[in-house]
Amino acid sequence: MPPAGELIVYRNFESDEVFSGVTALIKAERAGATGEMPAESVRRYCDCVEKMAAAAEGLGIAGSVWRTWLARLLSQRENAFALSHERRKISGGTMLRLAANDFDTLYAYMNYDFRALEKKIGVDIGGCLADFTPSSKKSENAAAAALAADFAMASSGAELMAAAEKFYEERGCGKFALYCGFRWDSHERGIVPAAPIEKITLSDIIGYEEQKKIVAENTDAFLSGRPANNVLLYGEGGTGKSSTIKAILNECAQRGLRMIEVYKHQINDLSTILDAIKRRNYKFILFMDDLSFEPSEVEYKFLKAFIEGGIEKRPDNVLIYATSNRRHLMKETWGDRADKDDDVHESETMQEKMSLVDRFGILVRYISPEQKEYLRIARALAEEYGVDASGEEFELGAIRWELKHGGFSGRSARQYVEFLAGGKKPEE
Template sequence: MSDQSELQKLNAKLDSLLELIARAVPAKAPAPDWAAADAFVWAPADGALQPVPKVNRVDIALLRAVTHVRDLLLDNTRRFAQGLPANNALLWGTRGMGKSSLVKAAHAAVNQNSSAPLLKLIEIHREDIDSLPALMDLIRPAPFRFIIFCDDLSFGEDDTSYKSLKAVLEGGIEGRPENVIFYATSNRRHLLPRDMIENERSTAINPGEAVEEKVSLSDRFGLWLGFHKCSQEDYLEMIAGYAAHYRLDIEDEALKALALEWSATRGSRSGRVAYQFIQDLAGRLGQRLD
């Protein structure tokens, strides 16, 4: 009787232990439903991809004044979708000039012109870069091709996660999966603040090697696309393109005058400023941007 009682106590303890383990170890996330969408957001806490039924983007034809970089990225994306060699891409430069818009527009344009769209867009947030290996394991066996997209990518002084990104892009043993390409946008050409690089130069035993370690991250991107300050001519070209696309009921001269006044009050010209003006103008005209 005593032995049976001890056995019951032991079983109860084992049940409690198993329950604690079950709570501590998260359940394996279900396989992604690739048919749910063409775009997803990576949620590392759940180890899952959240589908995005409707992506916030503009038609690629509306991206004016960046035609050269637009065509380069579109061609790179198209070759990747066709299974041909293509490069990781870093879109860097002036904010508001359409870097992230171009990535999303290129993805849509390639799928739109394909009889059987096989290209998926996955957005990973900057703070989740350390989870890239887990994401790669999830999508490596999938029968699709993937653009991993990180918007506004940069690293601070005490941030070492850039080493994980370097390994995933090309430096690891497994390397980048053949069905994956990485696109990132940044205001910095080398992704790291200049004072961080200079600090490494001044404090390292071998300054040259330290700086090389920092700068070599951007070298993992074979395609560098620079976005520069917007001229008045470029700005007005963007305005005219938006106004024609949305069929805004306004005379050309009045449109130009209002657009210049808008940019003057903002103290800047960019694609973002141009679209914000169009939103304001459409509202005042009582027209929808459909």
């Protein structure tokens, strides 16, 4: 059996503590070392077993914990072979032959019988390595769990490689294969998964059919490789702007859509984010929620240049979807209007402030519902939550609720129904 040191394409596996620890113990046992292994080997083996068992428990996978760990590792790690297969089919090339040799090695490791090793170091795990049973079948990551199941069916290195290629072609590789929602972490200087994400669909958002259609059609064009626009959803709070964008992600993730949430104070990091995603074979939406700027804030100038005015062309796989309570994103006061008398080039100053919103090709307005529509939303939500909405008291309670909770909106309706679903009655 080739040693782990001969891995070429998957050489970064060796930086994994469990993989390097287990393979080192396997090589020592295969080398035919005599006598008892040192206590350090026992400690290393037990540490590795603990980590592998925890991973198998989290993924909800029965069977070999070592095989589960290898599947998890392969789904997480990126390399030239994985990236070349990311959501596309590749045939031929030297990299393919190098990967084939690696999969023969990995297959041999995956099917190693740990009983010989346990006998040598004097440890009895009770067979859990080969026949682990999770307490729940509910998986923290369905993609990695599916890959582990495919690995279990492989009877050769070639079949193991075929399972990996299938995973790469359908899901991609690394974190973008395992998750669909992300956020930019300024401290880590990286894109990190945002999990779990809210499970909401467009049908869960009651009303606003035209608005949802506009956003959905633009996203469909984007995913289909047709021209698409940056989108600004603006209007009153609680009307479903952010929920619409989250629903779009849930409904389009299988088509390769990924979303990265970026906060206003992180706008200066947009170029770094772009460098990390522009060559990936996914479609990315940079999501900026509740976007607006005070007169003293100058980040809007950077965002304006980033969207359209810089020397580097915006990648075809990136769009910006933003929400705001302000149509023009910029705060304007009566004092600003009074200052116009001192501005020699008043029109140019106003154009400078308003030009950011022009970078969004599609503007979608969300207005607060009238009372009739508000009550219709509340009744529909009541049916969803199993709350009785047949009596007059339900409508009166809904109206009293909105008076104390921000007016007519889908958010107020949902909060009211959830309040009732919790078994309480609203105060008079």
